[in-house]
Amino acid sequence: MDHRPHVVVIGGGFGGLAAAKRLGRAPVRVTVVDKRNYHLFQPLLYQVATAALTPADIAYPIRAALSKYENTRVLLAEVTSIDTATRTVELEGGTLHYDYLIVATGATHSYFGKDQWESLAPGLKSIEDATEIRRRILVAYEAAEREVDPQLQREWLTFVVVGGGPTGVELAGALGEIGLHTLKRDFRSIDPTEVRVVLFEGRDRVLNTYPEKLSDAAKVALEKRHVDVRLDTLVTGVDDRGVNVKGPSGTDRVAARTVLWAAGVAASPLAKSLNVPLDRSGRVIVEPDLSIPGHPEVFLIGDLAKMTSEGQEVPGVAQGALQSGKYVANIIATEVPLRFDGKRGAVPKRKPFHYHDKGNMATIGRAEAVIATKHFAKHGLLAWLLWWVVHIFFLVGFRNRIYMIFHWAWSWLTYRRGSRLITGRVADLPAVRSIAPDGSVILPRAAQTVEIMEEPPAAPSPHA
């Protein structure tokens, strides 16, 4: 049987997929394990949550992405633990033996120990998260349409976003535009200008990894979209009617039926089973070559790892994952012939990982984005167009690119959002009891008889 060394890659995200593709041409056997059957283009997940894109637009089957690499197989399975002593990976229902291991299982949100908040304020990491958030946003509008009590209607039309990083800013901007443009004509009892988005950020500016001038530009752009940006403000409580916060002007309460979480990072729990030093957010502190102490055959890449490059911490972005994936794959491809083939030789010392910062970008909304690189910082239409091109370019899969071009062109022209599907459970909506602006008679079940006496049958049936 095939005795080529076996490389196991856990996780089919940016890091894992980049590593697997590089290894597809190396003299190894590769097994990619993921609990999902698709690679997710996470930077656009917020567009699914805000009904602009549909899940299939940003997800691509891992099998399809790797099908041309004969030496690669894909397993749909959840990894339960890793045993570096026996060089085995425990799966739901099986075990994998590896010669090299690449762990790229990414990160999730942190509720800073308040895990009970998760169901009240969902985060945005998976397709399921995105469709759940989409469901809550759309149901909130349906509920507001029915609600006649102005105070309660305002609660339904208030959307809270916790966290002023890229995800939070992008969510808040999109939520503002949904209120201002997308749903304007579709509802009868909602005044779009009533829609309110409140963005809470603990630090003194949004997008704090960006230059200050871009943080300010982003804040202005958000406020144009009816987003109320509250800086230096910490969320101290979350319940199903709103949030309690503590800010410069003391404590405050914001009543809102929809609260979204875009703060904090926690590494995927798998890291713990490695018995290696973790940082505060559970990320593994890796060696300069991204391996773990004492196990040069085990690499951790992407958001899961606390990677440094020339003393600088590598940010938890797609670029960091991509570059670290290629880096470790190159190490393996270089070492394998020297270690396992006939012509064994001295294995060269590994060069430490070097992160090349290509810059960061975030989009706030229609014709408004921010871009920061070493060389320049831009915002506005130009930045937005650049954002657009870059994201089209990096999307996995031909179809998705074609789609995205048409999709965005279409949305841009029509202000519409194409994926406004409420799937799954519909939350309890307010009782139908409004006399709508259009005058349709809608009676509460309780008050039915009463109201019917007040309201005579509109006309005798001509057939009576």
Next chain:
Amino acid sequence: MDHRPHVVVIGGGFGGLAAAKRLGRAPVRVTVVDKRNYHLFQPLLYQVATAALTPADIAYPIRAALSKYENTRVLLAEVTSIDTATRTVELEGGTLHYDYLIVATGATHSYFGKDQWESLAPGLKSIEDATEIRRRILVAYEAAEREVDPQLQREWLTFVVVGGGPTGVELAGALGEIGLHTLKRDFRSIDPTEVRVVLFEGRDRVLNTYPEKLSDAAKVALEKRHVDVRLDTLVTGVDDRGVNVKGPSGTDRVAARTVLWAAGVAASPLAKSLNVPLDRSGRVIVEPDLSIPGHPEVFLIGDLAKMTSEGQEVPGVAQGALQSGKYVANIIATEVPLRFDGKRGAVPKRKPFHYHDKGNMATIGRAEAVIATKHFAKHGLLAWLLWWVVHIFFLVGFRNRIYMIFHWAWSWLTYRRGSRLITGRVADLPAVRSIAPDGSVILPRAAQTVEIMEEPPAAPSPHA
């Protein structure tokens, strides 16, 4: 307040939407009630189930479809009952008073009293049905990829479709093509020619509403796609390992892990609350004007109603729903001014509903469809192109059309299916215990130690 007569439309499918649009220009108030917030293009639902399309491609928000009609409002609500005496509709959490009522809640599948089969063999009526079927199909391939026992692998690669009507034929054809083309390169342990689709039809031909020559053509086209068509065969039992059937050659058992249901029709339960005569499948037997006996202000349209046109039963297809919707809307638009406005007058006698049969079409697969009209019966590439044009044309919403054109062009060129997402639960897969063709060492948890002794650590670590 507004005293225009109030028309309540229950259901935002083809019938309800057609009626609402026609009434959008009439001197009435319209309220459309649906438990979904979207209109579903059901004829293409099988393409979502087979991962060719994604839900948003065939679903369009009812609000958006009707937003331009100022006199129309949309309610996301489930109707629990109808009281024709008080002219009220009971909703989850409210009541609507109506002057005219149009009920268009459609039909669902019938398991002929064997409702316990539903979870084992899901039908295809809703988005949730489609994504569940998609999940089962994709998980079956994942399971087959892992399975080493040839018999068990065959079970995972066998797909049973019950019912040889349009839906059944379209599902079976698509399943055959998925096996033959789509997934060919993506799996390592699956021989696509092993994929088997079995279609069971109780009558002596598939597509029995079509001319016989088309039924034969469809059968041939299906067999080309590795579909085993079993006619005159009834399903007598369904369990999680396959189906029992009774056919010309006696009883038989087909072992399959995926069974899909495309047989039988049952009207939506709402019909019962009307206390009117129902036919065997629960459809309401309506008057020639599609109203119910004694209540000319209550209309039933679409699949929910047993409609006749010149003595002929109207088939349960989109055209029947569309035409009946327009027909009753026209009656209302004609009568309202005479009944409710100042200038009251004699209400003209209603002309009975006339169904104009524009023909039927079904697609079996790539470049293969059948079309039957009064004037001609065609199959093959031409029919397929015609099918394509017609479906593009009828799709609700500009975006969906653009999408579909690109989508299908893309799929046609690449044989790929764009929406192969397994969302939600991943079924229990077989234990990972195969020595894959590529030789990767995959040990069962139980046999782990044993195997490890057989398999020496691939090589000494150069760093040890």
